[in-house]
Amino acid sequence: MNTPFNPDTLLKTLYAEEHNLTANRLNFVRTKAQYNIGQVTSVEFRQAQMNLLTAATKYNTKALELQLLQLSSDLLRAQY
Numbered sequence: 001m002n003t004p005f006n007p008d009t010l011l012k013t014l015y016a017e018e019h020n021l022t023a024n025r026l027n028f029v030r031t032k033a034q035y036n037i038g039q040v041t042s043v044e045f046r047q048a049q050m051n052l053l054t055a056a057t058k059y060n061t062k063a064l065e066l067q068l069l070q071l072s073s074d075l076l077r078a079q080y
């Protein structure tokens with residue numbers, strides 16, 4: 001069963017993903033600095049990279065879903 005897009009829920013999710021992305025960016029910067037001075041392993045550094053990439057992908061997906069919702073709404077309202 002396909003659930004229709006809910007703009008309010010999608011917007012709240014987008015804000016949550018934005019917060020998550022910011023947290024992962026900060027974590028990556030900290031982990032990179034620790035890696036450069038030998039305080040974390042390459043595995044931990046790679047995990048921080050992957051977490052940042054995952055967070056960015058989730059944020060971009062939600063942003064594109066919101067854009068799609070806006071475009072489809074515009075198409076439905078268009079008069080030909």
